[in-house]
Amino acid sequence: MWFVEKYCPDALWHLAQPLLPPHPERHQGGGRSRSDDRATLAAILYVLESGCSRRKLPGSFPVHWRTTHRRFAQWVASPTTTGFGSTATSSTPRATRWRNGRSSYSRRA
Known part of the structure; x- marks a missing residue:
């Protein structure tokens, strides 16, 4: 569970x-039972920081990639997390691609 501590330290949580x-x-x-919110946030931050596909989330995370994506979408759409979600989704091109369901750059013909 060191991933959770690394990507979502106590101060951030x-x-x-x-x-x-x-x-x-x-x-x-x-x-x-509902997956832990802190572990889910850590998984979201891992994907955003590393740039990996959300499907390539390491198995050592205690959260499935589908749960991570679903919770990310719910949190971004929630009015209580508007500021939090807009900061996370607008800060990097990777985050925008992840939000839109594309984990890598689209290839041009």
Whole structure:
């Protein structure tokens, strides 16, 4: 779990945690437990920093790449994370490509 500590240290987590939207309620109960928000944020930051495809997220992360992408999309769309999400998605071209579902540069014919 050293990936989580490296990419989402305590100081960053204390800043980001209040900006994240509340967990949706499960009215029927059951199902899988929700993936840890801090581990998910660390996975998002890893992909943004490394430039790797979200599908190439190392298996040592405790979060699946699909969960990482879905949570990223939810957080960016949430009104409570508008500032946080717009900063993350506008800061690098890689982040913009990742948000749009393209993990590498498009090839031109």
